[in-house]
Amino acid sequence: MMPLYRLLMVAILLALTSQTAFAKWDEERDVTTNGKDELVYYFKTNDQGQKLVLDKYVKRLIFIQSDRLYKRTIRLIKVDGQSIEVMSDPFSRFPEQTAITFENKDEVLKKLFLAKKIEVFVRYNREESLNTFQIR
Numbered sequence: 001m002m003p004l005y006r007l008l009m010v011a012i013l014l015a016l017t018s019q020t021a022f023a024k025w026d027e028e029r030d031v032t033t034n035g036k037d038e039l040v041y042y043f044k045t046n047d048q049g050q051k052l053v054l055d056k057y058v059k060r061l062i063f064i065q066s067d068r069l070y071k072r073t074i075r076l077i078k079v080d081g082q083s084i085e086v087m088s089d090p091f092s093r094f095p096e097q098t099a100i101t102f103e104n105k106d107e108v109l110k111k112l113f114l115a116k117k118i119e120v121f122v123r124y125n126r127e128e129s130l131n132t133f134q135i136r
Contacts, residue, residue, distance in 0.1 A: 024135045025054060025113075044118075044133045052120065052133050054112055059105035061112070063088075063120055063131075066096040070124045074100050078119040079111045 025042035032039060042054040053062040063074060074088035077100065084102060091097040100120070102108040112118065120131045 024115075028053075042113075044135055046131060046133050048131065050131050050133075052118060054109075056109065059109050060102075061086075061100040063098045063100055063122070064096055065122075065131075072098055073123045074098060074120060075123070076121045078117075078121075079108075079115045080117055082111070084108060084111075 025044060028041045028043055030039045030041065031037070039057060042056070043051055045051045049065075049067070051064040053064065055062055061077075063072075065072075071090060072088070074086060077084050077086055086100050086102045089099045089101065091099065115135050118133045118135065120133070122129045122131060
C-alpha cells in the first residue's frame with residue numbers, strides 16, 4: 001500500500017507543478033473562421049485595464065488599451081528587468097490594439113511564458129507611459 005500511496009503523491013505533485021507553470025497567464029479560446037480549429041491565446045490585464053495578449057501562433061505580443069486611441073509606438077519592453085528592443089505595428093481596423101514584434105521570436109517567447117513581470121514602454125506622440133503587467 002505504501003508504494004501506491006507514494007506513487008499517487010508524486011502524480012499529484014507533478015500535476016500541480018505542471019498546472020502552475022501554465023496558470024500564470026489567463027487563457028482565451030477562439031475558433032478559426034473555418035470553424036475547424038480552436039486557438040488558445042494567453043493574456044494578462046493590469047490594474048489600469050490594459051491587456052497584454054501573448055500570441056504564440058504569430059509569435060508576438062498584442063498591447064490593448066481601449067481608452068486611448070492615439071497612435072502609439074512601443075520600442076522597448078522589460079521582461080523581469082531585462083530590456084528587449086521591439087518593434088510595434090498598430091492594427092488599422094482596431095486602433096486600440098498594437099502588435100509588438102521582436103527579433104529572436106522563439107527566445108523572447110520563452111522568456112514571456114516564464115515571466116513574472118513585463119513592463120511595456122509606450123509613447124503616445126510626445127507623451128510616454130510605463131505599463132506594468134504582473135504575471136503570477
